[in-house]
Amino acid sequence: SSFETPARRPSGQHKRSIVERQREASLIVDSIIQPSESSEDDEPTKEVKSWKKRKAELLKKLPPGVDEHAAKQILNEIVIQGDEVHWSDIAGLEIAKNALRETVVYPFLRPDLFMGLREPARGMLLFGPPGTGKTMLARAVATESKSTFFSISASSLTSKYLGESEKLVRALFSLAKVLAPSIIFVDEIDSLLSQRSGSGEHEATRRIKTEFLIQWSDLQRAAAGREVGERDKERGDANRVLVLAATNLPWAIDEAARRRFVRRQYIPLPEAETRAVQLKTLLKQQTHTLSDEDINTLVAMTNGFSGSDITALAKDAAMGPLRSLGDALLHMTENDIRPIGLSDFIASLATIRPSVSKAGLKEYEDWAREFGERG
Numbered sequence: 570s571s572f573e574t575p576a577r578r579p580s581g582q583h584k585r586s587i588v589e590r591q592r593e594a595s596l597i598v599d600s601i602i603q604p605s606e607s608s609e610d611d612e613p614t615k616e617v618k619s620w621k622k623r624k625a626e627l628l629k630k631l632p633p634g635v636d637e638h639a640a641k642q643i644l645n646e647i648v649i650q651g652d653e654v655h656w657s658d659i660a661g662l663e664i665a666k667n668a669l670r671e672t673v674v675y676p677f678l679r680p681d682l683f684m685g686l687r688e689p690a691r692g693m694l695l696f697g698p699p700g701t702g703k704t705m706l707a708r709a710v711a712t713e714s715k716s717t718f719f720s721i722s723a724s725s726l727t728s729k730y731l732g733e734s735e736k737l738v739r740a741l742f743s744l745a746k747v748l749a750p751s752i753i754f755v756d757e758i759d760s761l762l763s764q765r766s767g768s769g770e771h772e773a774t775r776r777i778k779t780e781f782l783i784q785w786s787d788l789q790r791a792a793a794g795r796e797v798g799e800r801d802k803e804r805g806d807a808n809r810v811l812v813l814a815a816t817n818l819p820w821a822i823d824e825a826a827r828r829r830f831v832r833r834q835y836i837p838l839p840e841a842e843t844r845a846v847q848l849k850t851l852l853k854q855q856t857h858t859l860s861d862e863d864i865n866t867l868v869a870m871t872n873g874f875s876g877s878d879i880t881a882l883a884k885d886a887a888m889g890p891l892r893s894l895g896d897a898l899l900h901m902t903e904n905d906i907r908p909i910g911l912s913d914f915i916a917s918l919a920t921i922r923p924s925v926s927k928a929g930l931k932e933y934e935d936w937a938r939e940f941g942e943r944g
């Protein structure tokens with residue numbers, strides 16, 4: 570059939586060129602679906618230039634007690650610049666967006682209005698199945714609240730950065746205060762705050778966990794202004810640092826750590842309406858023949874799909890018109906390529922399946938009912 574995966578054909582020589590061709594085609598599709606960031610030889614933007622300057626200044630005059638190497642790592646690898654995500658890029662999740670507006674965005678933009686009883690939460694947990702937009706939400710919060718975005722995966726603290734993790738955690742919180750308003754986004758937080766502890770290699774993990782919890786408490790204390798002689802400036806900065814964490818395994822987080830997240834927001838699989846919006850957004854810049862009715866057909870066929878499953882499906886379907894062309898595609902203009910149709914999606918549905926099972930989904934629903942806010 571025309572949807573046969575070319576890489577499965579025999580002959581070695583032939584195979585390689587087909588694999589290359591597929592890679593090339595997939596690059597084209599990727600760049601169409603997700604416009605690439607500006608290339609490196611482009612003139613750097615004003616923001617990039619001023620960030621570079623700020624970074625150099627900071628490294629020359631680090632806050633007391635901050636390790637230089639750790640600071641460099643944070644500023645180079647963990648502070649995310651550019652490639653912004655906005656609310657409108659995220660399909661659905663209105664309840665979660667509203668909760669984040671109220672908890673983070675408004676308090677960060679108008680700290681004067683959010684004091685006393687309205688004092689903002691210092692920690693928020695986003696939990697739910699993988700690929701539902703938790704990372705996107707965190708990035709959008711940073712963009713919309715004009716915050717510095719620190720993004721670290723907790724598992725890298727216990728692997729890539731192991732040995733320097735405690736220093737790194739201290740530097741992370743110090744720099745977040747200096748660069749406030751700041752969002753510290755910790756992905757896979759379960760791997761840091763899990764209930765497992767004790768022997769051997771876990772000893773190091775336990776120390777990082779302790780350091781993380783100490784730094785986080787200090788932040789909360791500084792924000793509450795309970796420290797004697799606290800300067801207003803410091804208090805204000807601490808007030809505008811939020812730990813936003815994400816997990817696909819909320820039940821793995823130990824109870825004490827769980828309670829520190831005052832807000833726990835469930836990020837569920839997309840409803841039918843959200844899947845329709847996402848499919849339409851993905852197809853917007855493509856040549857396709859899908860009618861509203863076709864979209865409805867697809868929506869019905871993608872029950873149980875996550876946002877990232879939908880993206881994977883659309884990417885695979887977008888390859889459909891190229892798959893039947895063979896090497897000829899290398900010499901064709903964009904106009905010669907047939908539009909993407911419903912049949913491409915239906916063919917792709919044979920291989921792209923939902924990544925969360927029904928049983929898995931029930932676990933999230935149960936945990937959300939017991940410990941979370943829905944949305």
Ligand code: ADP
Nearest residue numbers: 658659660699700701702703704705876877880
């Ligand atoms: P998570 O952090 O929940 O695992 P991500 O935010 O990293 O998921 O999403 C992974 C990818 O899935 C995104 O880059 C995007 O392509 C797609 N995606 C997931 N949820 C949505 C959504 N609500 N709207 C648009 N795209 C989404």
